[in-house]
Amino acid sequence: MTEIATRGRAREGLWPMLLLGALHAAFSLLLWLGGNAPRVGIPGLGREAHYLLQAAFALPLYALLFWLGGSVAHGLARLAGGQGSRGATLAVFGVAYAAPMIGLFIVPDVVVYLVWGFGAIGRAMRFYAPLAALGCLALGALGLAEAHRIGRWKAAGVALGAFVVQAAVGGVILR
Numbered sequence: 001m002t003e004i005a006t007r008g009r010a011r012e013g014l015w016p017m018l019l020l021g022a023l024h025a026a027f028s029l030l031l032w033l034g035g036n037a038p039r040v041g042i043p044g045l046g047r048e049a050h051y052l053l054q055a056a057f058a059l060p061l062y063a064l065l066f067w068l069g070g071s072v073a074h075g076l077a078r079l080a081g082g083q084g085s086r087g088a089t090l091a092v093f094g095v096a097y098a099a100p101m102i103g104l105f106i107v108p109d110v111v112v113y114l115v116w117g118f119g120a121i122g123r124a125m126r127f128y129a130p131l132a133a134l135g136c137l138a139l140g141a142l143g144l145a146e147a148h149r150i151g152r153w154k155a156a157g158v159a160l161g162a163f164v165v166q167a168a169v170g171g172v173i174l175r
Contacts, residue, residue: 004088004092005091005143012095021063024058028055029051068166074090077148082150085147092146093162095143112124137159141156
């Protein structure tokens with residue numbers, strides 16, 4: 001995270017977020033092709049086509065979440081006394097979000113689905129979803145502390161705030 005923060009290239013955070021979006025889209029398509037539907041679909045559009053629509057919107061949504069979450073993190077870090085650049089903030093935000101979500105959320109979701117089926121995802125998620133959230137928070141705190149030269153506890157608060165905002169937006173569509 002130190003090297004990513006030092007280089008300060010926003011695209012270093014964008015590419016992992018786009019990979020996460022592509023993987024989420026592919027998994028959503030797999031779920032739709034399997035005839036699965038979430039308990040609650042996209043508001044106003046129903047459940048049956050939810051995963052198909054999610055597959056179509058995942059990539060642009062993750063690009064939006066990258067920009068939104070990174071921008072919130074940058075603003076909060078500045079309020080906390082940070083001096084880092086927007087590029088550095090976006091870079092570390094994207095990596096801090098995408099890496100744990102891919103390794104600790106999407107991959108386990110796919111494995112659980114392929115081995116035990118759709119019904120097992122909700123039960124299994126209780127174990128690995130908190131690990132993914134903690135991974136995002138830990139990497140976010142490390143990256144933002146480096147990017148903005150603020151303490152890790154302040155950086156953890158900044159990361160938490162940014163992740164909550166992007167989750168509130170993404171949670172409307174992502175199931």
